[in-house]
Amino acid sequence: MSSREIDGYLRHLAVERGLARNTVASYRRDLRIYGGWLEQAGHAGPASVGAAELAAFQRYLSAERQPALANSSVARVLSTVRGLHRFLAEEGLTETDAARELKPPKLPARLPKAIPIEAVERLLAATDGDEPLRVRDKALLELLYATGARVSEAVGLNVDDLVDAEVVRLFGKGGKERIVPVGSYARAAIEAYLVRVRPQLSSRGTATPALFLGARGGRLSRQAAWVAITEAADRAELGLEVSPHTLRHSFATHLLSGGADVRVVQELLGHSSVATTQIYTLVTADTLREMYTTAHPRAR
Known part of the structure; x- marks a missing residue:
């Protein structure tokens, strides 16, 4: 109807x-x-x-x-x-909002799927190589894990968004801007890509300010970024389901596990509310409980 x-x-x-x-x-x-x-x-x-x-x-x-x-x-x-x-x-088409009291069913909280640090290291190592697209993919994956960027934010980056050697400007939902530090591994991977590969890819297409370029010289698409990550996961033989968001979840979970304040992680992720970020604390609490149950002689 x-x-x-x-x-x-x-x-x-x-x-x-x-x-x-x-x-x-x-x-x-x-x-x-x-x-x-x-x-x-x-x-x-x-x-x-x-x-x-x-x-x-x-x-x-x-x-x-x-x-x-x-x-x-x-x-x-x-x-x-x-x-x-x-x-x-x-719009004045009805006198009242008939659905104002309509309550959807409560859904169980879905915990983000992070992967262990050693799995992230294997995933990133699977992008090693001198082939141009491998160099680009290493820069992309290192950046995603180093900054917790959404894949749309990463492929939307321009070269000028690398504010300096140590920070990057990301534009989140609603165009909200945030500045995020970039670790040494990601900085090295991005520098290698900018010097050795991006000029080569850029020559294949029309001039674009995009940081990450596809094989034909245009801005890298989200779909191509997804393929780069899944192919790296296949090469790493992780046996885990990995997506671009996996690196964002892992970034947040590993920071909190390492002692980072939840409000700092909130700023880094670009969450408007700390409540959104606090779901990651449930992940780390679950990990702690599991380790305690396994290791403590009187835990069971």
């Missing part, structure tokens, strides 16, 4: 909020589920329902729908529906 209200909300997301096409498509899929339920339940559209009907929709998602949705998917759909009804109220 499509409705004037749903179509208007999707246009608002795409045009006024400027959300990416894939993000809008995700909202559209969620609203297709909602629209189908409205039609099945005999409602004219989202503007015609109240809190009781929305509670019935939540029960449908959680217990009645076939195929059943995971709790995470239920939470996502309900979040989308809440956004729709908030939009309708703000």
Whole structure:
């Protein structure tokens, strides 16, 4: 079911909020589920329902729908529906926000997946070599682990964002800028790449300020960065699932394990709230408990 209200909300997301096409498509899929339920339940559209009907929709998602949705998917759909009804109220299309009290199911905290320091060392060693793309990949992976940068932040770097030999300027979500130190291993890898490889790659394409370049001389894509990391993990034979975010998680976890203050790690990661960063303290606490249980003679 499509409705004037749903179509208007999707246009608002795409045009006024400027959300990416894939993000809008995700909202559209969620609203297709909602629209189908409205039609099945005999409602004219989202503007015609109240809190009781929305509670019935939540029960449908959680217990009645076939195929059943995971709790995470239920939470996502309900979040989308809440956004729709908030939009309708703000636009004056409904008198009140019927979904204001709609509460998605609580999800268990998902702990970040970090890998041990020795696994990181094996991963980084798997980028050793004199081939141009190996030199570039070593600089990229060393930078990701040294700074905790998101992969989008790393591939978005320009050469001028290397403020000096020891710090880099990263631009996070919403264009928020932060300055992060760069360790000696990453500095050496980046210097080798800048001197030996980047001029060669740059000559293959049009002039670009991008720090990391692809094989054809353009800015390295997120997909290519992902491939570089997964291929290095394969060569290292880690037997672990590794993604670009793995290095960010490992950066935070290893800093906290080494005694870094959580608020310092918050600044380095670019988190707006320390609560987001504190989930990493759960990871280190779990590690400590495991080590204690294994090592202490009266722990079990």
